[in-house]
Amino acid sequence: MLITHDSDRRLRGEDIPSREITDHGVYLNRRAFMAGAAALALLPWGREASAQGALQPLQASKSAAYKVQDALTPYKSVTTYNNFYEFGTDKGDPAAHGASLKTRPWTLKVDGLCAKPKTFDIDELLKFPLEERVYRLRCVEAWSMIIPWIGFPLSALLARVEPTGQAKYVEFTTLVNPEMFPGQRRGLFGFALDWPYTEGLRLDEAMHPLTLVTVGLYGQVLPNQNGAPIRVVVPWKYGFKSAKSLVHMRLTSEEPKTSWNKAAGNEYGFYSNVNPEVSHPRWSQATERRIGELRRRDTLMFNGYGDQVASLYSGMDLKRLY
Amino acid sequence: MSYRGRIALKAAIWIGSFWPLGVLLRGFMTDDLTANPIEYVTRTLGLTALVLLLTSLGMTPLRALLGWSWPIQLRRLLGLLAFFYVCLHFAVWIGLDHFFAWRRMWEDVLKRPFITVGMSALLLLIPLAATSTQGMIKRLGGAKWRLLHKLAYVIGGLGVLHFLWLAKKGRTTPYYYAIALSLLLGARVWDWGRKKLAPERVSQTKPSPPLGERVG
Numbered sequence: 001m002l003i004t005h006d007s008d009r010r011l012r013g014e015d016i017p018s019r020e021i022t023d024h025g026v027y028l029n030r031r032a033f034m035a036g037a038a039a040l041a042l043l044p045w046g047r048e049a050s051a052q053g054a055l056q057p058l059q060a061s062k063s064a065a066y067k068v069q070d071a072l073t074p075y076k077s078v079t080t081y082n083n084f085y086e087f088g089t090d091k092g093d094p095a096a097h098g099a100s101l102k103t104r105p106w107t108l109k110v111d112g113l114c115a116k117p118k119t120f121d122i123d124e125l126l127k128f129p130l131e132e133r134v135y136r137l138r139c140v141e142a143w144s145m146i147i148p149w150i151g152f153p154l155s156a157l158l159a160r161v162e163p164t165g166q167a168k169y170v171e172f173t174t175l176v177n178p179e180m181f182p183g184q185r186r187g188l189f190g191f192a193l194d195w196p197y198t199e200g201l202r203l204d205e206a207m208h209p210l211t212l213v214t215v216g217l218y219g220q221v222l223p224n225q226n227g228a229p230i231r232v233v234v235p236w237k238y239g240f241k242s243a244k245s246l247v248h249m250r251l252t253s254e255e256p257k258t259s260w261n262k263a264a265g266n267e268y269g270f271y272s273n274v275n276p277e278v279s280h281p282r283w284s285q286a287t288e289r290r291i292g293e294l295r296r297r298d299t300l301m302f303n304g305y306g307d308q309v310a311s312l313y314s315g316m317d318l319k320r321l322y
Numbered sequence: 323m324s325y326r327g328r329i330a331l332k333a334a335i336w337i338g339s340f341w342p343l344g345v346l347l348r349g350f351m352t353d354d355l356t357a358n359p360i361e362y363v364t365r366t367l368g369l370t371a372l373v374l375l376l377t378s379l380g381m382t383p384l385r386a387l388l389g390w391s392w393p394i395q396l397r398r399l400l401g402l403l404a405f406f407y408v409c410l411h412f413a414v415w416i417g418l419d420h421f422f423a424w425r426r427m428w429e430d431v432l433k434r435p436f437i438t439v440g441m442s443a444l445l446l447l448i449p450l451a452a453t454s455t456q457g458m459i460k461r462l463g464g465a466k467w468r469l470l471h472k473l474a475y476v477i478g479g480l481g482v483l484h485f486l487w488l489a490k491k492g493r494t495t496p497y498y499y500a501i502a503l504s505l506l507l508g509a510r511v512w513d514w515g516r517k518k519l520a521p522e523r524v525s526q527t528k529p530s531p532p533l534g535e536r537v538g
């Protein structure tokens with residue numbers, strides 16, 4: 001069941017009215033830079049935007065149904081404060097080392113328990129009807145952002161491969177390539193994580209209309225540090241569930257092993273639904289810092305998506321199945 | 323070491339230890355404290371405190387290693403600067419991170435081991451800072467004072483544990499601090515063993531004088 005409340009009006013990503021995108025300045029500024037304007041020195045955005053080079057703009061319809069009303073997190077924060085261990089463990093590492101990732105050619109294999117397994121080329125994936133959705137992102141580390149993602153429902157992709165009746169879960173796998181991902185190299189104390197990075201969802205979670213295959217943000221293709229060229233976004237779960245730079249999705253009958261669960265099972269469960277009542281062993285999850293704000297906010301159950309997803313978990317003990 | 327040499331060294335320590343504060347101040351002025359300024363400030367202050375703490379712990383082994391006496395004269399200054407940074411670190415946690423949400427903070431102190439340990443380190447630092455003056459050394463007497471200030475090693479240990487426990491898996495920075503602390507403790511043990519085994523050969527290194535005893 002797919003909900004399509006989107007307006008028919010199709011907007012180019014970069015034409016989204018500026019009142020709706022707080023940091024429209026970044027686009028103007030990038031253009032200014034490319035035109036060689038001297039505005040660079042005046043606008044703090046210039047350096048960041050130019051360091052990434054021009055990113056390909058994406059056309060996407062604006063989803064009215066999936067739009068959080070809070071102010072967007074500035075583009076600069078969204079693209080410089082990232083957890084993406086493939087590039088290193090510090091939050092500045094992904095922006096610093098992102099350039100080493102080559103996102104072309106790129107394919108995504110979707111197989112496992114399905115009738116029509118298929119390997120999609122990235123350009124084929126970009127042809128799915130794209131929509132812009134403004135979601136909350138809540139990191140397990142108790143900070144949050146509001147991000148205008150661009151993508152399409154995972155259910156649309158899975159429909160193409162026709163999952164069989166035995167399929168109960170989907171496993172996501174991130175690219176392994178230590179040349180492109182310096183964080184995947186062995187360090188003095190071993191590997192940061194057991195590569196490849198894997199994540200997973202129950203099939204009903206994966207088919208939920210909120211679950212987004214994501215190819216862009218802020219009107220353009222994903223910057224490398226945000227999981228280019230293709231990732232998932234599961235807004236009611238902690239951020240690490242939204243696996244990045246995917247090369248493989250596999251339909252399975254058993255609960256997939258997930259990276260953070262393997263690394264520290266007492267801290268990160270398979271479900272990892274945002275839940276203010278279940279604290280991380282080392283810190284409380286009751287509050288969060290919205291990036292750009294001074295005071296903490298109360299964290300919302302299911303990150304504020306309870307109306308839409310709570311029924312997936314009825315009868316489950318969320319304290320035990322964290 | 324000459325008088326001028328000592329002054330130069332102390333000046334270097336003052337400048338060096340206020341550098342991180344200057345960096346934070348500049349970042350504040352230019353709005354360049356990363357996307358999460360409170361986290362960044364907390365971390366910078368905590369890390370500086372730990373570096374200063376371990377550096378002050380390094381002075382005694384340094385003297386044993388080099389046979390020079392000047393490192394001992396820097397211990398108090400380094401220790402007090404560490405205390406200063408821990409206080410700032412703590413103040414940011416109270417005033418900015420938690421905005422005086424006392425109940426939540428108290429829960430964290432009780433429930434989150436890394437906070438419990440950091441809090442213990444802070445509390446233990448207070449008597450050391452309070453007894454760092456010449457007058458207090460005299461009042462306590464050298465032996466008692468030395469025993470009390472052995473707590474510095476415990477505090478160093480708690481500081482490193484705090485870091486190890488707060489860091490997420492895969493982050494290796496705390497390991498380097500743990501190694502540094504182990505080396506410092508190892509040096510003390512080695513020095514102690516050396517004196518036990520051949521007291522006549524190492525008699526030229528006297529036991530640690532209290533902080534500041536030879537200052538000036």
Ligand code: HEM
Pocket residue numbers: 361364365366367368369370371372375408411412415437440441442443444477481482484485488
């Ligand atoms: C001797 C005392 C202490 C030392 C040496 C110390 C040192 C540190 C260090 C090295 C860090 C990590 C920096 C980094 O991530 O790069 C840190 C973080 C932190 N410390 Fe402390 N600390 C001390 C006491 C305290 C106290 C008393 C509290 C609060 C009650 C506290 C709360 C925190 C918090 C909340 C963080 C940040 C954790 C995070 O961002 O993940 N610390 N501290």
